[in-house]
Amino acid sequence: MENNIGRNIRTIRNSIGMTQEELAEKMGYTSKSTINKIELGKNDIPQSKIVKFAEVLGVTPAQLMGWENIQTNND
Numbered sequence: 001m002e003n004n005i006g007r008n009i010r011t012i013r014n015s016i017g018m019t020q021e022e023l024a025e026k027m028g029y030t031s032k033s034t035i036n037k038i039e040l041g042k043n044d045i046p047q048s049k050i051v052k053f054a055e056v057l058g059v060t061p062a063q064l065m066g067w068e069n070i071q072t073n074n075d
Contacts (some may be wrong), residue, residue, distance in 0.1 A: 004066045005050075010039040012057045012064070026056045 013023055020032035020039075027049070029035065037043040045053065054061045062068040 005045060005064060006039045006041045008064055008066055009035075009053060009057065012059055013039075016058065018057075023056065027052060 009023075013020070020035040024030070024032045024035045027035070034043065038045055050061050050064060054064045057064065060068065
């Protein structure tokens with residue numbers, strides 16, 4: 001069962017046209033499989049990485065966590 005943050009990461013990543021490979025590279029992971037597992041809810045994200053995910057994806061940590069509505073800059 002996927003978790004909200006994993007689903008949010010996938011939704012935001014797709015909305016900005018970023019691949020799992022690109023996100024993995026920007027996050028410092030060695031492969032996209034880590035991103036895939038996070039998006040599927042199989043891997044938890046360390047609290048220390050939440051801010052970096054938000055920065056890389058161009059959202060606030062609160063938006064990433066689902067506490068605020070996600071607004072992307074796709075005008």
